[in-house]
Amino acid sequence: MLSPNLSAIFYLISGVLFILALRGLSSPETSRQGNFFGIIGMAIAVTVTFLLIGNFSSGFVVVLIFLLIGGLIGAFIAYKIPMTAMPELVAGFHSLVGLAAVFVAIAAFLNPEAFNLGSPGNIKLGSLIEMSIGAAVGAITFSGSIIAFLKLQGIMSGSPITFKGQHPLNALILISIIVVTYLLCSTQSPNLFWILLAISFLIGFLLIIPIGGADMPVVISMLNSYSGWAAAGIGFTLENTALIITGALVGSSGAILSYIMCKGMNRSFFNVILGGFGATEQSSLQQNKEQRPVKSGNADDAAFLMKNASSVIIVPGYGMAVAQAQHALREMVDTLKKNDIKVSYAIHPVAGRMPGHMNVLLAEANVPYDEVFELEEINNDFANADVAFVIGANDVTNPVAKTDPQSPIYGMPVLDVEKCKSVLFVKRSLSPGYAGIDNDLFYKENTLMLFADAKKMTEDITKNL
Amino acid sequence: MEIDPFIFRLSIFILSIFIGYYVVWSVTPSLHTPLMSVTNAISSVIIVGAIIAGLAGNSDTIFNTSSIFGFLAISLAAINIFGGFLVTQRMLSMYKKKKKDK
Numbered sequence: 001m002l003s004p005n006l007s008a009i010f011y012l013i014s015g016v017l018f019i020l021a022l023r024g025l026s027s028p029e030t031s032r033q034g035n036f037f038g039i040i041g042m043a044i045a046v047t048v049t050f051l052l053i054g055n056f057s058s059g060f061v062v063v064l065i066f067l068l069i070g071g072l073i074g075a076f077i078a079y080k081i082p083m084t085a086m087p088e089l090v091a092g093f094h095s096l097v098g099l100a101a102v103f104v105a106i107a108a109f110l111n112p113e114a115f116n117l118g119s120p121g122n123i124k125l126g127s128l129i130e131m132s133i134g135a136a137v138g139a140i141t142f143s144g145s146i147i148a149f150l151k152l153q154g155i156m157s158g159s160p161i162t163f164k165g166q167h168p169l170n171a172l173i174l175i176s177i178i179v180v181t182y183l184l185c186s187t188q189s190p191n192l193f194w195i196l197l198a199i200s201f202l203i204g205f206l207l208i209i210p211i212g213g214a215d216m217p218v219v220i221s222m223l224n225s226y227s228g229w230a231a232a233g234i235g236f237t238l239e240n241t242a243l244i245i246t247g248a249l250v251g252s253s254g255a256i257l258s259y260i261m262c263k264g265m266n267r268s269f270f271n272v273i274l275g276g277f278g279a280t281e282q283s284s285l286q287q288n289k290e291q292r293p294v295k296s297g298n299a300d301d302a303a304f305l306m307k308n309a310s311s312v313i314i315v316p317g318y319g320m321a322v323a324q325a326q327h328a329l330r331e332m333v334d335t336l337k338k339n340d341i342k343v344s345y346a347i348h349p350v351a352g353r354m355p356g357h358m359n360v361l362l363a364e365a366n367v368p369y370d371e372v373f374e375l376e377e378i379n380n381d382f383a384n385a386d387v388a389f390v391i392g393a394n395d396v397t398n399p400v401a402k403t404d405p406q407s408p409i410y411g412m413p414v415l416d417v418e419k420c421k422s423v424l425f426v427k428r429s430l431s432p433g434y435a436g437i438d439n440d441l442f443y444k445e446n447t448l449m450l451f452a453d454a455k456k457m458t459e460d461i462t463k464n465l
Numbered sequence: 466m467e468i469d470p471f472i473f474r475l476s477i478f479i480l481s482i483f484i485g486y487y488v489v490w491s492v493t494p495s496l497h498t499p500l501m502s503v504t505n506a507i508s509s510v511i512i513v514g515a516i517i518a519g520l521a522g523n524s525d526t527i528f529n530t531s532s533i534f535g536f537l538a539i540s541l542a543a544i545n546i547f548g549g550f551l552v553t554q555r556m557l558s559m560y561k562k563k564k565k566d567k
């Protein structure tokens with residue numbers, strides 16, 4: 001049996017290894033080593049826990065069985081999941097962390113002796129507060145992630161669900177969570193503990209349903225952050241350094257990602273959280289819709305334009321993920337490169353449904369990461385490029401964000417696609433994008449619209465090159 | 466008067482938030498998806514608490530309400546640990562540099 005002091009040192013070592021795991025992600029070369037550090041850290045934490053308890057009786061076998069079941073399911077999912085489903089997977093994983101935190105909190109509440117927290121009905125006050133916070137945040141993470149998962153999976157409509165009195169209701173529930181926590185800590189009543197869990201689950205659902213599909217990058221990052229804070233809350237209860245360090249890391253990681261995503265849309269965090277974006281503008285726009293001429297072309301025209309270009313910039317968006325066009329796109333680019341045309345990719349921070357979504361899809365299609373650029377790196381290059389190929393992106397290219405202060409997306413950083421000599425825009429129809437506003441780019445003199453499914457169009461262009 | 470150990474844990478927590486802040490800002494944006502999946506995996510170190518709960522019973526009462534929640538939490542966290550690390554590894558193995566030959 002390991003002494004508590006020695007095991008605390010080992011927990012610290014796992015915490016440090018987790019920091020190194022994140023540090024590795026600063027570049028793709030060091031990232032694989034970082035992931036390996038993370039695995040070692042986890043192995044140490046689990047092994048040390050077994051040695052610390054030193055109970056290798058029949059209960060140990062049951063623990064191993066449950067560990068194995070979970071491990072097999074996890075490994076199976078990890079190998080089977082298509083890369084396009086990564087946002088759903090991450091949302092699903094967040095919900096599991098949340099639920100695990102809730103279960104651990106319940107276990108600790110029912111059997112506090114096992115955790116050295118006092119006895120049932122007489123749990124140490126500090127531990128009870130930490131436990132309640134961990135359980136409540138865990139429950140919110142769980143139910144919120146379930147909704148995010150359903151929306152991303154398309155089981156639930158991606159459009160915002162709003163109703164009258166939504167915000168006052170949410171505020172009321174949030175206040176009651178604080179009140180119930182206070183009462184729970186002063187009375188230690190198990191009933192209040194269950195009520196706390198129930199209303200926390202409820203608020204998780206209610207907080208996410210008004211948020212629309214394209215705001216999912218913020219939601220996923222936010223839930224990522226919550227799962228960290230839940231883990232940290234439980235870490236305080238268990239007095240476990242590895243859990244406290246990890247919770248803090250994950251919590252701040254998610255918060256930073258949410259910030260980056262909000263900044264990519266030029267919207268405040270609260271504006272996103274309050275939801276309903278895009279739902280109202282769409283209806284008002286229908287009335288004053290004027291017919292403006294657009295130029296549309298076919299694969300042949302597009303191939304002709306690109307063949308005569310010397311540099312092409314590809315702008316992928318969520319539509320590319322939906323059409324699963326990344327492989328077809330890379331084949332097209334390969335053909336272009338054979339003709340000595342310089343090709344690079346421009347990624348907007350909020351392209352896709354989660355941070356880094358486009359990068360993963362392009363990596364899957366064997367696009368080298370040094371051809372893929374972020375907005376700030378590449379935005380000045382559009383003026384010198386011959387062709388911009390916009391595939392599945394819309395709002396992130398809309399010049400209105402720079403010119404029209406009335407527009408809902410005014411001030412949002414956009415890719416300067418219109419500065420290219422010519423723009424090829426692959427889209428299924430002229431319908432406005434998520435923000436519900438018309439894209440001025442459609443009507444520009446140098447824009448050629450390619451009305452088709454992204455994958456099919458890309459394949460056709462390749463044939464014509 | 467002695468300092469409550471809670472204060473030390475709070476110090477670790479606050480300092481870790483700062484470490485997290487600086488470390489995550491240095492993550493390259495192209496790896497933000499792997500960042501999310503790996504943070505998922507490491508936050509499942511909550512399995513430590515689940516194991517304590519699962520092993521709390523004696524040989525007569527392996528299964529009581531508390532330990533059952535512990536066992537379930539072990540499975541949930543294990544899905545995340547294995548799933549999270551493996552899917553991260555799968556993603557990271559796809560990030561390749563441009564080949565030298567042309």
